[in-house]
Amino acid sequence: MKRFLIYIFLTIICFLFQTTLFQWLELADIVPNILLILVISIGYMRGINEAMFLGILCGLCIDLMYGNYIGFYALLYLVIGFFSGCTSYFYEQDDYTMPIVLIGIGDLVYGILFYSLSFLLRARLNIFYYFRRIMIPEIIYTVIAGIIFYKLLHSLNGFLNKVEKKEE
Template sequence: MNIRRAITNFILLLVSFILQTTVFRRIDFGGITPNLLLIVVVSSAFIKGDKTGLLVGFFSGILVDIFFGSYLGFFALIYMYLGFIVGKFHEVFFSQNIAIPIFFITITDFVYGFICYVLMFLFRTRFNIGYYMMSVIVPEMVYTALIAIFYYPVILYLNNKIDEREQRSAKKFV
């Protein structure tokens, strides 16, 4: 990952975090907000591969851990693993088709919600998974997927612009 891509990903993470914690908190539906950081992690992993997904996931999780987590590293580990796993599909699917990344974002948000439920509630003997599924996981999954329809093309556009610039600068030296 070159410095331009790293700076772009960092700015994208900060903007997504700020939007998620300010703007989307104001326009929530029943206390549910979309997970913009997860959209960035999955999109970056899907577009550039598992290493990028792992790094973007780690830094996204650290942001969440610092501001909202009770344990430092909890969300970093979850986001990191999800980014790494989705990044493994980088070679298999074509990132220009919007349907497949939206599918991965939706499934990853479901897995994220389920892992959070298991590790944060189930181990504390709160067994009401039906309520949690219908009032938190599924609404967040749908809301995140709807926002991802508009947000993924922006992330893809930024990555394509960086790729074009890298290719132009590589041609200058050849």
């Protein structure tokens, strides 16, 4: 129960970082996707169920504030949470390269799904412009931010695991 309350708190904090602090730190009109880092990191460390819960929660935050349709971003983050949760079977405590690669792949999948569902269905077929102008810079910026945020989330996960073991 404590872990889920902390997840809700983390979602709010990451959402505030993404929508306020990193708006000031944008590079070439690109902001890193901090909520995506949160979903992929927790999915990698904790598994499918917690990643899907966080995916829906993070997606609903964006839907309620910025989305045209409720559930669009929730679906995107849910799918990415599911696939990042599937990688939890390969989780090792000391591995920092696998989650960073997953953050890059997850942001690529997010960009492709977003393009497909938002632009492609409206007959905007210039995917190379979108790929070059938005997806590649966002992947790079998100991976750089992911290096910092993953270390923080990893240490928080270790602390919560110790607390849960003491309570048992």
